[in-house]
Amino acid sequence: MTSRPAFKPLFIYSEQLLNYFFHDEHPFNQKRIALTKQLLECCGYLAQDQVVAPRLATDDELMLVHDQDYIKAVKQASLISDQTSLGQEHPEFHPFGLGTEDNPLFPDMHQQAALAVGGTLLGAELIVQGQTTRVLNLAGGLHHAQRGKASGFCIYNDCAVAIEYVRRKYGMKVLYIDTDAHHGDGVQWIFYHDPEVFTFSIHETGRYLYPGTGHVNEKGIGEGYGYCLNLPVDAFTQDKSWLACFESGLEAVLQFFKPDMIISQHGCDAHFYDPLTHLAGSMAIYARMPEVIKQAAETYTGGKWLAVGGGGYDIYRVVPRAWGLLWMVMNDVPIKQGPLPESWLDDVLPLAGGGLPHLWLDKDDILPVIPRQREIEEKNRLMLNQALSYLRQQVGSG
């Protein structure tokens, strides 16, 4: 049993966060945050006094992890706000990962990206100042952004900025947990040398999927060796194997690292409906993983848990349910197993352009049939043992 948090969990939100918007055809669409909020409000799970507006991150805060030249380039790119000009090629920004198919320019890009970072930073501040123990910023989780380059729809790396802020200002040891189907490469590389930050990422193997990294052998470097754990599961992995890997991995990390605070990224693109990945998870993993993380926070960090969003590209069928479950767990509300509220379905169905699941969790009979599931599970078990060998030795010898 976990104890109730001392204060109500807080939910970072303002409509401005939806302006982190590349264009209509782009797969990264923050409308999913509004859909989630609406779903939670329909259920009565989100009280007005839990909602906190984000603030802008300052340049100094962005520079906790980002290069000055890069921030300057993002600002310059933001000046191109004319729609005609936006559609044109801007190769001068390509070295910064901007103006590409993945990260096209959009109006006020710097401001919008700095707001997403500010939301996560504010969440970290509220927790370390003791105003609450749990905060959710669904506009965050932009884990691919690198020090000097945008990548994979991520302009600034809010997770890394918040981690560095907490680490520098409060000297806390931070455990970063990344459950996005894509490897959390940006956060990993930024803290690859740092033994005060543990980065733990479970994801689809990079053999085929972007960004291609996150191999078990990536364990950190120099003093940071051993403070990075990757669990690259095979394509078409289903719930049982995913959760077995996640829970065993996290348990080993906790025993070894004993964090002061947990920052978790909740990309929900490991679901079988997700169009960008090849995993076959169901809503069950999005009900279970937050429970495991919450328990970890209660046991190790005095409950200090900052959660952020991330990937998730089926914005109607998957994301609102997955993030809704996360918020329920954060609020100690028992996982809802029944139907979604009719009023929400009525509103969203015309937008969804097809069918919508009408239950919170996926029924077994709609899960995809994966012919080689046993082999995939076996392969994942072997990968897990290989990934954990070093940590187990450390804990054993300690």
Added chain:
Amino acid sequence: MQIEEVMKRKVITVSPDTTIGEARRLCQEHRIRHLPVVEGERLAGIISDRDLRDALPSVIQKEIEADEIYELPVSSFMKKDVITIHPLDCIDDAALTLYTAKIGCLPVVSQGKLVGIVTESDILHSLVELMGVDQPSSYLKIEVDDTTGRLADVAQIIKGCHVNVSNVYVYPSKKKGKKNLIFRVQTIDPRPIIERIEQHGFRVIWPEKLDFKHRTAHDRTEEKEQNDDEPSSL
């Protein structure tokens, strides 16, 4: 990629009269497996750590015998028929030679002089870079007819999608008359590329498509509302 781009130019060498003991010490100190033997700048032979191990007595033999062997010159054990490579050869040639001759390294010789060395691990390192796995990218595998111009056709389609290709390679399919093209494309969302490639009649082998059982009672659709009796369980 040419050999001169990947070869090591600082080569640890020995002369024919260097002793076995000294050669062994050099291998251990520099953590290398091969020592070219040179007379002046001319390559006279090569000796590997395996040749040295074969030459030395077992550790359980008497020390006195071992000491004598340590003092012998490498010329008595070195291989003289050395396979070499030229700086302007390609790493493909080096890989094929290492593979077919079952050897671990190739001294690089130009105008009769030893100018470098290339080893199995140098080739492997280059191949990793050639495969493009050190750049954020997505993987595409496309089956095409083994006829002229198919690679160019697919590359043209990707160009039309304005996405950078970080790597491409081609290998034979198990199907007769087919080849597989592997592209690493610098995007997190390869769907538009896949769609266009398929529209042009090519077969995308990876990503594989999942076989869903869509539209069951699980879904509510605009056309027809269906109800489920019981909530599902975890």
